[in-house]
Amino acid sequence: MNPTTFSLNGRALDLADENPKQPLLRWLRERHLTGTKEGCGDGDCGACTVVLREPDGAGGSHFVAVNSCLLPMGALPGREVLTVEALAEGASLHPVQRAMVDHGGSQCGYCTPGFVMSLFAGYYEGELSDHATEGNLCRCTGYRSIRDATAALRMHPRDTDRFDALRAAPRAPQGAAALEGFHSPAALADALALKAAHPEAAFIAGGTDLGVNLSRGQAVAPAFIALDRVVELHAIDVDETRVRIGAGVPLTRIERELAGLFPALDELLPWFAARQVRNRATLGGNLGSASPIGDLAPVLLALDATLELAGPSGRRSVALADFFLDYRKTARAPEEIIVAVTLPRRDDIAQAGYKVAKRQTDDISIVAAAFALARDAQGVVTHARLAFGGVAATPKRALEVEAALLGKPLDAAAVETARTALTQAFTPLSDHRASAAYRRALCGNLFAKFAREKLGVEGAA
Template sequence: MGFDFTLNGRAVHVAGVPPQTTLLDFLRSQGLTGAKEGCAEGECGACTVLMVKPGGTGSAFVPVNSCLMFAPMAAGQEIYTVEALASGDSLAECQQAMVDQGGSQCGYCTPGFVMSLFAEQYRRGRQGPCDIHALSGNLCRCTGYRPIHDAALSLGAPPADRFTDRMLHAAPAPGAVDYGGFLRPTTLPECLALLAAHPEARMVAGGTDVAVESNLRGRRFEWLISVEALEELRAFRVSDDEIEIGAGLTLSEIDGLWTDAPAVWREWLPLFASPLIRNRATLGGNIATASPIGDGPPLLLALDARVRIAGPVGERTLPLDEFFLDYRKTSLRPGEVLLSVILPSTHPTHARFYKAAKRRLDDISTVAACFAFDIDGRGVVRRARMAYGGVAAVPLRAIEAENSIVGARWNESAVHRAQDILARTLHPISDHRGSAAYRLALAQSLLEKFWWQQQAEAAA
């Protein structure tokens, strides 16, 4: 029993490897030691590799964290490591740029940067210079970022080579996998049957949360059921009334599909982890993990999201604010799968997302907040949604504070009234990211920041 995938253009058969072995560890066991483990949780980017995924009329090179992929997740896929980029004695342009600009010292992080640079240079539809934000998932502790940025900005259009030729052809589609305790069904009925047969199984999509549990906490799962090949979880539908986003779509895929997304989505997305994480993390996974500090739920709660769920007795839909029951506990019943997220097609007149963390990018929130208001021409609040993460055991809406300002003028008095209610109704905890008092102060001050920014916009 084993599985196959394509590695640097060659077919590879894998057998006898524990199913929770990371793709990174497997690659290194094969002598491909360019990718390295720096953090084992997807924050440093030293483990970056490329996956060939659908793109345009052909395919695209998508950078991902190999430390957050279990080896069987590569089954049927096409993977490239840094060792594949050079041709004989000639470095790839992104590698040569790092040399020319002095972008490497100790070299530990360099292969990861090179892979992100390569993916950005070959990004479909890119016009103008490379976007240095494509490097936000790669950390360097010795060279400094200026020469690395200079290397990125020195790159032009990708050359006509074997990689641009590869992009003309379709990407492989993930198929069924049965490898040890790792199962990847290809239809929803198959998935539901597997969940019924293995009620103790852990569902996994991109693996960006589950792999951290495995890597850093030593968590072992008897059964992992991957939803990555389920087309039923990859729908994206737009109607006059609503937008339905498949729970199995990655955040990067959603961004490419949702061409008329509201400004608050564009504001939120770059603050969610890094491009490497967003290329694997799914919206459904971010909801279903039910983390009180997940970045997705505050945004979706403020936008009045609903979730569609399938299970042994059929489908049901419920508001997202009824989905979170307690710390890491949801209303999903045994054998159920989160299918999609449904949003109203009408956007609020004023909406902003805020994230307070020790590092602006690629970090976990101390407090996250999203405010979505409808305010009429007289400055009266007709509808208000105030959603928070990091202030309780679950992501939540501050409903009492919302009600205090609906029907009233949106002014400083309304802000203070809502802040007083927040002080009384929110019950954050203290941990290494911030004290309870600090979190409460953040929740109050972010609301005031929202008001001040609106005043500035109105005066502009």
């Protein structure tokens, strides 16, 4: 496979003359592979789901469901893509397709190929649950029949097939590649050198944020430097005192490989967008975008995260508490890359993460909150972190409320005092998702919920 070639349904195709900013979804449909549907173009509905065969880090490969509307063609050299057209063999449907037919999982049929591709990935990766299709919206069939099809696939044994053989085949990490104006380095030093040579270029990681802009035909930047192949950004290092997570690690890997280490992260990640988004979204991208409603920032603030930045002048560390400066502004210089996030490990804190949104998955937060609190043997608070997103121009900690909790017993009266103070700690905006008053009430009520459920404080509201 040459540096500008990718594999589509087992066929090698050259992208040398293609527009690297065009979404894969539009490219497929222009070539009459119209099983992949366009629903929203924002990564919210799942109608455009395709599957990538990616390296699994152990010499083999795995299938990863992604939204093709958010995947620019510039990210594809060296990759392998499967669309719904690849599943059936002649007149013989794939078992996933057959299950959808047998259980009436299709009515208008528009969303069905996306459901099929999400279930296809789950079928081979051992995840046949609601989480496999949480990023797929159905507007007419209803979910009961689709869930019945999922349950049938889960319960019945299956034979090894050609996709099992493909999945077991060796798959080397994607090497460096480039299409015109879209650079995909494999080393951090090369990424920094490219930025020095092309200062107008924008960094792009998983593309689940900037991919929305590209899907809408917005220019964004004259060139891009993709970070999703930089090997150093994909490391996870765990020891007894801390966890260091590479900024390019997809959120599904964090969800899987760090399960049980940070309960607040465990509780929030399943509600972070949907599986297709988490398969591409990265830790560094979520923080670098500096969105005031970024779901991860409150959890990482509560856990005292530190960021490692690299630039032409070397590396430096910045506490996440000092990283967000103003709306969409951070302490990262334009030429710097977020390399990793480090979280200290503590056994003495109770922690929790909460997300309130209009629907459970695949939605933007109204308010996201995370709490980490420690008490001594007498019940006196010795450590307090109360962090929120969606209530200010940046993710913020309630510093005054934290200070008021320290050195005092946490009883029902103290919780009520903190709850009241939290309703006045921020000045959120009213928008189409929620009023400012509702957001302020959530800040206090979520802390009371934490005190009751995680700390056992009786009488907490």
